Amino acid sequence: MSVAPLDKAAILAEALPYIRSFNGKTIVVKYGGNAMTDDKLKEDFAKDVVLLKLVGLNPVVVHGGGPQINDLLERVGKEGQFIQGMRVTDSETMDVVEMVLGGLVNKEIVSLINKHGGKAVGITGKDGHFIRASKLFLKSESDEQIDIGQVGDIEHIDPSLVALLDGHDFIPVVAPIGVGSNGEAYNINADVVAGKLAETLQAEKLVLMTNTPGVLDKQGNLLTGLTASKVDELFADGTISGGMLPKISSALDAAKSGVNSVHIIDGRVPHALLLEILTDAGVGTMIKAS
Numbered sequence: 001m002s003v004a005p006l007d008k009a010a011i012l013a014e015a016l017p018y019i020r021s022f023n024g025k026t027i028v029v030k031y032g033g034n035a036m037t038d039d040k041l042k043e044d045f046a047k048d049v050v051l052l053k054l055v056g057l058n059p060v061v062v063h064g065g066g067p068q069i070n071d072l073l074e075r076v077g078k079e080g081q082f083i084q085g086m087r088v089t090d091s092e093t094m095d096v097v098e099m100v101l102g103g104l105v106n107k108e109i110v111s112l113i114n115k116h117g118g119k120a121v122g123i124t125g126k127d128g129h130f131i132r133a134s135k136l137f138l139k140s141e142s143d144e145q146i147d148i149g150q151v152g153d154i155e156h157i158d159p160s161l162v163a164l165l166d167g168h169d170f171i172p173v174v175a176p177i178g179v180g181s182n183g184e185a186y187n188i189n190a191d192v193v194a195g196k197l198a199e200t201l202q203a204e205k206l207v208l209m210t211n212t213p214g215v216l217d218k219q220g221n222l223l224t225g226l227t228a229s230k231v232d233e234l235f236a237d238g239t240i241s242g243g244m245l246p247k248i249s250s251a252l253d254a255a256k257s258g259v260n261s262v263h264i265i266d267g268r269v270p271h272a273l274l275l276e277i278l279t280d281a282g283v284g285t286m287i288k289a290s
């Protein structure tokens with residue numbers, strides 16, 4: 001049965017079996033910068049996260065902030081440049097990334113969740129050294145290395161900090177910044193952090209909230225039930241580009257590594273998160289290992 005987004009009684013009736021089956025399980029939610037456009041939607045997102053925690057799930061939020069980084073870069077006279085969906089990050093850009101992700105965006109989400117009755121704690125991978133990274137090199141089509149600066153490749157995620165917070169009823173809110181062996185900061189794509197964290201925590205679900213109804217084909221139709229072989233096809237024929245590249249790769253890796261279900265959903269739909277997790281109304285694209 002599908003329900004209208006704000007039909008509360010119907011949602012509750014549908015939700016009960018899901019609440020029972022997900023009790024105590026971890027759900028990693030990636031909140032993309034493109035889905036944070038509107039104040040009302042941000043409030044709804046925070047309420048949804050609090051409600052999930054209240055009914056016994058363990059939501060772990062990983063946020064992005066690409067557009068918000070672009071805004072501040074523009075204000076300091078710099079232009080964002082992306083290669084294969086990854087930001088070219090020189091040291092000045094890294095400072096801006098750390099200010100925006102570790103500061104502005106992280107604390108805004110923490111405040112909103114706390115305003116609605118949750119106990120959110122904002123962390124970056126530098127806290128407790130929990131996301132260790134080294135420098136990432138991309139590969140060109142002719143297999144040459146491309147240096148994009150201080151962008152990180154995740155070496156290891158230590159699950160104990162997030163587990164500690166979960167165990168004490170806090171809601172972890174993670175900014176996608178990694179730490180190198182000399183304490184240096186690395187900018188990591190938020191989808192990559194969310195995927196790897198979901199894998200490390202062996203989450204029940206990974207939900208990637210963005211600004212499209214899901215993965216679309218070249219005609220704009222919504223694709224769902226994507227498997228590895230279909231994803232390879234979509235990469236090869238150019239259907240998937242830009243920010244969708246790291247998103248799909250991370251989603252697929254997580255699905256292959258034991259995360260039960262992975263979904264790319266439209267964060268611009270009010271309460272999209274609750275609808276995805278607690279009702280039968282699947283909103284978006286589901287990615288499966290095979």
Ligand SMILES: Nc1ncnc2c1ncn2[C@@H]1O[C@H](COP(=O)(O)OP(=O)(O)O)[C@@H](O)[C@H]1O
Pocket residue numbers: 031032033034035064065066191209210211212214215216217239240241242243244245247
């Ligand atoms: N096949 C596709 N289907 C849907 N979106 C796509 C596709 N290929 C590229 N995109 C782009 O990917 C964007 C989402 O990625 P991104 O901008 O990184 O969002 P977020 O900030 O939520 O991570 C979409 O807005 C769209 O422009």
Ligand SMILES: CC(=O)N[C@@H](CCC(=O)OP(=O)(O)O)C(=O)O
Pocket residue numbers: 031032033034063064065066067069085086087097151152176187188189190191243
């Ligand atoms: C390396 C890299 O590209 N890092 C991203 C981190 C933020 C992010 O991923 O934000 P969204 O999810 O909103 O796109 C960036 O600098 O934009």
